[in-house]
Amino acid sequence: MSAEAMPAATSRADLRGRLQDWLPRLVLSPSVAAMLVFVYGFIAYSVFLSFTGSKMLPSYDWVGFDNYRRLFGLSAWTTALVNLGIFASLYILISIAIGLMLAIFLDQKIRAEGTLRAIYLYPMALSFIVTGTAWKWLLDPGIGIENTMHLWGWESFRFDWIKDRDMAIYTLVIAAVWQSSGFVMAMFLAGLRGIDNEILKAAQIDGASNLSLYRRIVIPMLRPAFLSAFVILAHLAIKSYDLVIALTGGGPGRATELPATFMYSYTFTRNQMGVGAASAVIMLMGVASVIVPYIYAEMRQGEDR
Template sequence: MAHLAKADFRTRLQEWLPKLVLSPSIAAMLVFVYGFILYTLYLSFTDSRMLPSYDWVGVENYVKLWGLRAWWTAVINLGIFAGLYITICTAIGLTLAILLDQKIRGEGTLRPIYLYPMALSFIVTGTAWKWIMDPGIGIEHTMHLWGWESFQFNWIKDREMAIYTVVIAAVWQTSGFVMSMFLAGLRGIDNEILKAAQIDGASNWSLYRRIVIPLLRPAFLSAFVILAHLAVKSYDLIIALTGGGPGRATELPATFMYSYTFTRNSMGIGAASAVIMLMTIAAIMTPYLYAELKEKK
């Protein structure tokens, strides 16, 4: 009997031990992630300014938010940045993946080189590209020293072009990661399918257009979701590269939220912008998760 009781105790301990180990992490996540999300949602319906306030004002903050010119500037900039960022990263990543999939010499060396920028933080990337694109010390200055006096590359100081410098820096950092996703998808395609198409006389263009690209649909979807949510929450890159300027030329919702919450003492409006950002990410993630769960079923 004692032996059976001891075995039963060990079995129960094995069942409960993982739960006991994970419970502090789960509790912390519930409080510091989902708890503060709910708290931010609540603050967005209050008249909070420099400090949290609990006087309910309904959707007044959301009405004020959509009436602010600065918010519209941030939203338009996000549309430009996200559209170019996702499109260019996808195109470059797919192209590099197709080239590396040809079993070229030196693939083992090229792959880490393309992936290296992803190992850097956006702060480092923003700071480095700020130096590179600064007319006083960067590319323009270097070209002038080499004798090309007419060369100009002052986008980072130009209100109309500054947002495109953010695209350049973001694409440089993330394209290698997208390449690795597409390369994994290409390596997962059954070679027998490709050989059968080649035997039937399919050209390389037809092979990729009719077989390879459609089979990469999960990789395209995953890349889109990752890039879209990175675009929405881009804060550190903007701060390090342009600081949101010149003027508000590179303001994004993430920087708008920070400035209105902590520097303009409009916590209610800042919370409302944070909720809208969360809803945007949820709108991107929910269909993706639904498709993944449906496919598994």
């Protein structure tokens, strides 16, 4: 190559390298800009509205923490928080327990594992609206499980939880657990398949029973899967809205009111946008209290590696 051609080739190579560096940024920039505006921008706007006297429409008169004081003085918000505590705790614990048992069952190299895994995972492919509607039909005493048992001759059978103010919250737990247990199973199954078999064989040679094998070795090694499952399920529980609307509509009365349904009703039907925004901020803080420690722990583990 001549001396004159070398600078031209070098400049073309530099230009090509710069284009390769900038092309991913150019392609991703519209998505990043949209996320900044429509996610983080509106989060910031909601936080701002929670400190204003907004009613039916946004208002910019500053009222400080008045909306938060009003929020925690409302019996409906207290009910929503109590219901969330019941729903979230049962939903997370039962989903993790069932998911772990299903994962251990499938890890025994049984026949038709692929078919069973698909069946267990199928509910997660449905939206919560579909799940809520299906379980609403199943739990309706007039057309669902109770009516079917009566048609089969079991006249004394009663399963009218969806109409009972004291038991309706547990119908949400049933539907949510049915949908999420398969997903938790997949997480635990991946964790089980990642455990070194040599460790398990060594423990068996030392005389460890199956129960002690799982209790002392397998389950402690599934700690990352437990943590991930907890974070995902807690996040789903806090922001549950569509399942409640489809299954119970928040009723009977306010028996199944959750913070998400409270936020919607106060913002869009009761024309209390400031109070609704304050409840949304509290929900955001709840989600952050779960996710931020998880991200921090993951980052610390990455640095340790």
